[in-house]
Amino acid sequence: MNRKGFTLIEVLFSIAALGIICAVLLKLFLLAGNTNDRAADIQDAQVAVASTAETLAGAETLEDGLASLGLVPAGNCPAGQYRLIRDGFTVVVTVSEESGDYPGTLYSLSIDAEQDGKKLAGIKTAKYDGGRTDD
Numbered sequence: 001m002n003r004k005g006f007t008l009i010e011v012l013f014s015i016a017a018l019g020i021i022c023a024v025l026l027k028l029f030l031l032a033g034n035t036n037d038r039a040a041d042i043q044d045a046q047v048a049v050a051s052t053a054e055t056l057a058g059a060e061t062l063e064d065g066l067a068s069l070g071l072v073p074a075g076n077c078p079a080g081q082y083r084l085i086r087d088g089f090t091v092v093v094t095v096s097e098e099s100g101d102y103p104g105t106l107y108s109l110s111i112d113a114e115q116d117g118k119k120l121a122g123i124k125t126a127k128y129d130g131g132r133t134d135d
Helices: 008-058 062-068
Strands: 080-086 089-098 105-115 118-129
Touching: 008 062, 008 080, 008 089, 008 105, 008 118, 062 089, 062 118
Parallel strands: none
Antiparallel strands: 080 089, 089 105, 105 118
């Protein structure tokens, strides 16, 4: 007798193999989506850090830059650590005064963007503040 077709075992084996392949592909798609979301968060954090750095660098004095970000220095020296929320990230601005033999003051700036306690982006730069010459 000549029978054509598949046995029940062959059909079940094929369905199981197809299920395993689909599960692996689904896991890869989910991983790709998570990676894409993470990359978008990092890019947005880089923009938040860069715009904060540009605001500070473009100001006439460091105090003016901090004020334009809504940050108020404690005392008469802007050195210290400041936190602000920008574009959904906690932006941490750390200002330290650098010593040197020149007029004015050189400040070292470290600007980091954090989300859920994790650092996503950062910039280290400096700002020279020659002081105001208001007459």
